Amino acid sequence: MPxxxxxxAPADAVAVxxxxxxxxELEIGRPETDLHTVLADLEHPDTDLERDxxxxxxxxxxxxxxxxxxxxxxxxxxxxxxxxPSHRAETDRILAAMETRALExxxxxxxxxxxxxxxxxxxxxxxxGLLKERGWRVVRRYHVLHRPLGPARDPLPEPPAGxxxxxxxxxxxxxxxxxxxxxxxxxxxxxxxxxxETWLHDLGARQLDWNLVWIVSAAGLGDCGFLIARDDRxxxxxxxxxxxxxxxxGRGLAGFLLRHAFGVFAARGRDTVGLGVDTSNATGAPRLYxxxxxxxxxxxxxWETVVR
Numbered sequence: 001m002p003x004x005x006x007x008x009a010p011a012d013a014v015a016v017x018x019x020x021x022x023x024x025e026l027e028i029g030r031p032e033t034d035l036h037t038v039l040a041d042l043e044h045p046d047t048d049l050e051r052d053x054x055x056x057x058x059x060x061x062x063x064x065x066x067x068x069x070x071x072x073x074x075x076x077x078x079x080x081x082x083x084x085p086s087h088r089a090e091t092d093r094i095l096a097a098m099e100t101r102a103l104e105x106x107x108x109x110x111x112x113x114x115x116x117x118x119x120x121x122x123x124x125x126x127x128x129g130l131l132k133e134r135g136w137r138v139v140r141r142y143h144v145l146h147r148p149l150g151p152a153r154d155p156l157p158e159p160p161a162g163x164x165x166x167x168x169x170x171x172x173x174x175x176x177x178x179x180x181x182x183x184x185x186x187x188x189x190x191x192x193x194x195x196x197e198t199w200l201h202d203l204g205a206r207q208l209d210w211n212l213v214w215i216v217s218a219a220g221l222g223d224c225g226f227l228i229a230r231d232d233r234x235x236x237x238x239x240x241x242x243x244x245x246x247x248x249x250g251r252g253l254a255g256f257l258l259r260h261a262f263g264v265f266a267a268r269g270r271d272t273v274g275l276g277v278d279t280s281n282a283t284g285a286p287r288l289y290x291x292x293x294x295x296x297x298x299x300x301x302x303w304e305t306v307v308r
Contacts, residue, residue, distance in 0.1 A: 003090050005097075008053035008065065010042045016055075016082075019062040023082045027121040028298045032235040040204050041067060041080075051101060054094045056087070063087050066094045068101055071192040075111035077102040079118050083126045091130055099134075103307045114307040117190065122299040131303055140189060140302035143286070145294035146236060146274040149266040156263035157256060162219030165260060168210045174200075177213060180226045184243030189278055190302070203240075207232060214260060216244075216253050224248035227257040229265070237265040239275040249283065258292050276300075 008016065017038045021031030042049065047069050056064040064083040071078055079098045083091050099116065106114035118136070120126060159165055168177055178196050185191045194202065212229040225244035231237055239261055244253050265273050274297060277285050 003056055003063070005090070005093060006055050006057070007050050008042060008055045008067070009049060010039065012055060012062075013039045013042055015060070015062050016042070016065050019065055019084070020082050022084065023125050026085070026125050027123060030235070032233070034233055036207055036232065037204070040201075040207075044069060045201060046070065046198070054097060056090045056094075064090050064094060066098060068098055068105070070105050070109070071194070072109075074109050075106045075113055075115050076190070076192060077105055077114050077116045079116060081118060081120075081126060085125050088127050088130060091126060092134075095130070095134055099305065099307045106307075112308070116305050116307060118303045119300050120303060122301050128303075131305075134305065136303045136305040138301045139304045141279045142276055142300045142302070143279055144274060144276050144297045144300065145289055146272055146297040147262075147292070147294045149237070149262055149270055149273055151266045154259070154262040154266040156267070157259040160252060160256060163251075163253065163256065164217045165214050165257070166217075168213035168215060173215060174205075174210070174213075176215060176223055177226045177228070180215070180223060180245065181228075181241065181243055183245055184225070185241075187246075187282070189280065203228070204230075212261075212264065214257060216257055218248060218251060218253065221245075221248050225253045225257060227261055229261050231265070231268065231270070236272040236274045237261075237268075237270040239273060242275075254285075254288055255292060258288075262292075 013035060017033055017035045020033040020038065024031045024033055052068040054066040055062055064087060066079060066081045068077060068079045079102070081094060102114035102116045168174055175196060178199050181199070182193060209231055212231060214227050215223050216225040217223045225248060227242040228240045229238065230240055242254055242257055262273060275289070275294065277289060279286055
């Protein structure tokens with residue numbers, strides 16, 4: 001009898017988190033998925049769970065979970081797929097359903113094709129041979145980096161001359177961070193512009209500690225960079241984004257923001273901090289992070305297929 005596949009619901013968040021942590025354990029050696037991040041995905045206002053999610057039950061547990069969303073309003077569609085080993089048939093069925101739905105979404109956006117991206121650990125539980133058979137290919141690699149922290153090692157740094165850092169104190173500052181984010185990342189691979197409200201939701205703004213969001217300004221340039229950090233991951237403190245406007249690069253502002261975040265996390269008692277980086281980043285971010293003591297935790301590949 002074929003295995004049943006059904007849509008997900010917010011009530012499945014605990015089971016989905018458990019599945020993702022089982023995948024974490026197999027791929028990176030320890031669980032690092034938090035329930036609140038899964039809930040945020042399942043409750044995203046732009047996701048129709050009835051048509052954009054797939055679950056394969058295994059008693060009270062799950063064998064597989066897939067989710068699709070549309071970050072671009074055009075041809076670019078994103079999917080996630082978490083599958084335990086040795087479930088090739090279920091994987092193939094979900095991938096086929098995802099590809100069909102991705103094309104439907106893209107056409108509804110006015111695009112003639114869907115360009116679909118899936119992020120996978122470089123040693124995944126999912127059978128990548130199946131992806132290759134279906135015409136998927138790797139187009140990018142990302143590194144998740146981490147670094148130990150300590151109060152003695154990571155005091156709060158003094159700002160360079162003419163530089164000022166301030167917290168994100170109110171709505172006006174949040175709007176400013178959004179604008180800085182859009183401009184700083186506009187030239188990056190696969191960047192998708194997002195209006196303010198969508199960006200807030202994707203950021204998890206309701207749960208975000210805005211005391212961990214900073215804006216940096218420099219003499220003659222005004223506000224020219226930002227850093228967004230999170231302290232709601234059990235595994236480690238997390239730097240979600242750090243960006244500097246093109247006109248302000250080369251002044252050490254990103255490094256200063258990193259050291260500022262390290263100092264705040266260390267003062268809070270965190271012993272590890274992490275972040276993700278595109279290994280082909282043209283701004284030199286991988287070298288910056290290496291100079292600041294961040295080392296490889298694990299690697300992630302972006303797989304792509306084009307559906308017409």
